[in-house]
Amino acid sequence: xxxxxxxxxxxxxxxxxxxxxxxxxxxxxxxEPLPDELLxxxxxxxxxxxxxxxxxxxxxxxxRNLAVRQAIHNIFLNANxxxxxxxxxxxxxxxxxxxxxxxxxxxxxLCIVCNSQSSQGHRLGRLTMPETALYSTVCAVQNLWLAAxxxxxGVGWVSILEPALLRQTLKIPEHITPVSYLCLGYVDAFATExxxxxxxxxxxxxxxxxLSVDQYDNTWDGAL
Numbered sequence: 343x344x345x346x347x348x349x350x351x352x353x354x355x356x357x358x359x360x361x362x363x364x365x366x367x368x369x370x371x372x373x374e375p376l377p378d379e380l381l382x383x384x385x386x387x388x389x390x391x392x393x394x395x396x397x398x399x400x401x402x403x404x405x406r407n408l409a410v411r412q413a414i415h416n417i418f419l420n421a422n423x424x425x426x427x428x429x430x431x432x433x434x435x436x437x438x439x440x441x442x443x444x445x446x447x448x449x450x451x452l453c454i455v456c457n458s459q460s461s462q463g464h465r466l467g468r469l470t471m472p473e474t475a476l477y478s479t480v481c482a483v484q485n486l487w488l489a490a491x492x493x494x495x496g497v498g499w500v501s502i503l504e505p506a507l508l509r510q511t512l513k514i515p516e517h518i519t520p521v522s523y524l525c526l527g528y529v530d531a532f533a534t535e536x537x538x539x540x541x542x543x544x545x546x547x548x549x550x551x552x553l554s555v556d557q558y559d560n561t562w563d564g565a566l
Contacts, residue, residue: 418503453524
């Protein structure tokens with residue numbers, strides 16, 4: 343029996359390196375915009391993501407206008423203040439010192455949304471798990487992120503945004519779900535470790551702590 347061939351060693355190493363060295367970038371963006379050819383290459387990588395039923399539910403909104411980015415930044419500032427109030431003591435102080443976005447520093451932003459009601463794909467796979475439309479869109483985000491890292495492009499996911507205000511600013515219809523708001527651009531450097539690990543916010547969990555065989559491991563509950 344023959345086996346399908348994998349990539350050669352150098353190609354495999356490049357794939358695993360992109361996965362290992364991918365970073366959520368919040369600082370160090372350079373002012374030079376991405377050329378259209380490069381941006382389209384990244385979007386094509388995202389568009390090649392797997393999707394349930396081949397529905398391809400993702401839609402891409404490129405945000406370059408400074409006034410629009412300033413409006414999004416104001417949404418972040420308000421949401422960030424609310425988040426800060428949820429913490430106390432040393433944890434609050436730690437949170438206040440973390441840079442969590444590069445909305446104005448990055449010369450272009452990207453909002454990726456999901457049309458989970460699209461008829462494309464004829465609902466294959468969505469009758470039992472309709473949320474797979476959102477999962478498919480997240481796969482597109484990951485594809486773009488890894489392709490960007492291989493191109494030396496920084497990507498930062500901003501989740502501290504009020505969805506209703508984001509919808510209003512970008513004129514997103516109610517039946518469309520905002521999935522990710524990304525800052526992307528050339529950067530001066532990539533960190534050797536994730537920012538949240540570096541500042542002591544959280545520690546990385548070893549694979550062995552989240553792996554079981556044949557059934558759910560009840561020791562996971564509250565243990566991680």
